[in-house]
Amino acid sequence: MKNLYFVLLVSLLISCNSKKKKDLTNTEDGRPSLSQIFSEFDADKDGKLSRAEVNGPLADDFDAIDTNQDGFLSETELTAAPGPKYEEEQIIDKSEINTTIKTLAINTEYFIQDNIIGDITQEKITLSGIETLCYVIKTHSQATEHQMGPWCPRHIEDGMEKGGLWFKDDKVYDVSGHFIAQLDEFYSDDKWKLYREDGTVKYTETEEACLAAAKPDVEEAYNNYCVECLPEYFKDQVTTFFIPVKPVYLNTSQNLGRTGIGIAFNGVNFDPPAPTHAILAAHTIAPLDDHGGHVNPHGGYHYHAVAGGTKEIEQPDVHAPIVGYAIDGFGIYALKDKNNHLAADLDECGGHSDAVRGYHYHAGAVGDNQIIKCLHGLPGYTQVQE
Template identity: 30%
Template structure:
């Protein structure tokens, strides 16, 4: 069975700015967003980029979910209903609708998500309680009070090396204000299925909605994968979807004139004319997940935070000083495992200096391999 990368950032070689002398950058433009996307007027702030340089960033604050956005379905209540979708990466890999055929296929492979009466076992990853069963369909509860703040460089800069996007890594923000994240955690790693709706999104344990796909071009993916679903969003393979966290725009799988993009790099981006001007930009792929696999530009430090008490970017996980708060990478690990950050930290606490991984995995209801894979690697010390 195939394994997905864990949510860590890896540096990959890419063309530097110096190698693209004719680059003209279409800067991040708040006027391109849906007027109702923001709960506060976008502000220009000073920010630090991850290459050590300083810049100006737009500060965007959005709600837990755009007003009027139709989301769902996610987990069906039983195997005779149709839920959302899932990109299965085990035997018979591919994009599937969450229905009887899919769940019976998983059961044949040792992943049974329903009881003897055909009812789907559902758990809420934001409840603070680990799943009681070995295999559950994850469906978080929305929190209408949560807001999300994001920082995007106003003037994008190409990086010396591309930033790889592993599981649940931050990709960008859509034009309606919905955050965009990389591939969702694999069932093979956690045993649990964080169901996506028919537009490729779901609710974070922190209570806010986000996408794991270019949802305005998901019809192209469905056609390629042979899955019939009906995303309520208007579909346009040539349209702008949003801006990546490095400030470069993201488009559907086709150019503005309807042609297929040429000369795409490893991040699925290239230089060219767009509806936003001449700039480096990303294109959606035709297979799921149809997002960039890496970012070619430099992102801002601390570019994502929420008012939630749990989940990625939550205030409760902010480091409060040396030896206090949430260690770096633990938010992402909790998201990958489908548990709360509090449960992850509590499970890893022990009497000794080193946690008992096997005991912690049992307490969390995940495999020891999944826990080790999700946890951030310790820093390498010079000898």
């Protein structure tokens, strides 16, 4: 019975994702509602699904669906879950478009041209059922204006300059050798030990080790490792961004997909939150470098935080500089302005409007593990050619 409900759940997820306002308590053709199916999976009846209560695609995609990273799946997260091809199949009603909100077209001159493969072209693409003129931007997602790394120290006596950053409860920590040595106390779990008896740190030294450890189901041999993948492993990957030339503001916010959520001016991908629960479950850490980036096999070097060091475009007033564009075409600006003040009146996605820039986003703090929280524009998408 549970397997039958699971098949229905996958079918219903696709349906609900394309019709977000659908009543979840009544379904067509007499099928069980999402609430009913959710209840069937919820063995302990606590109103949420743990890893132990799900299987199949839900288990495989647990971290992507768990958008608030609390280790459980809610009905809301299941409704919004962007499964394979869901973003392509989702249809947005044109009545959601709000033309009263000021929007600015992307300025392609902001990009570091040496980091772009070929020319930035334009192409009409159907996004969520709406024909849209998009920029097509191809990059190798490799930073040039700052060093990529370091990530993992090599010995527990190494200082913080030998490692990157890690975060917990909105706070940022330097991954020094001492930090590695104290992880059992840091997480109140004596199973943590990322170093050998001689004090050397266990880290992924090869591409093979990177491939085995940098995935949700970490291979057992690489439990208790510091995960470090090098940019050169994936330097030939091509990431293609399809982003509206002029963003279209939507009244209803859109959930972030699993792939890139935007692009920095150096051509590097802004990514959704790092799947920290999957990483920590294997007693591993995958540090960010001081610029908020690290490497995985599916996107090469990418950012999970805006930490400075990338190209910025200063504003004519005291407003924070722009650091890149979201996948919907709206600008992403730094967290604080020239007076070190935080932006006020941000909406649920981390955005707001002003007379100069129109609608735009402000990046979250480094410790948030969340550059932006959702999208308020018609979303484009990315493709990675490995």
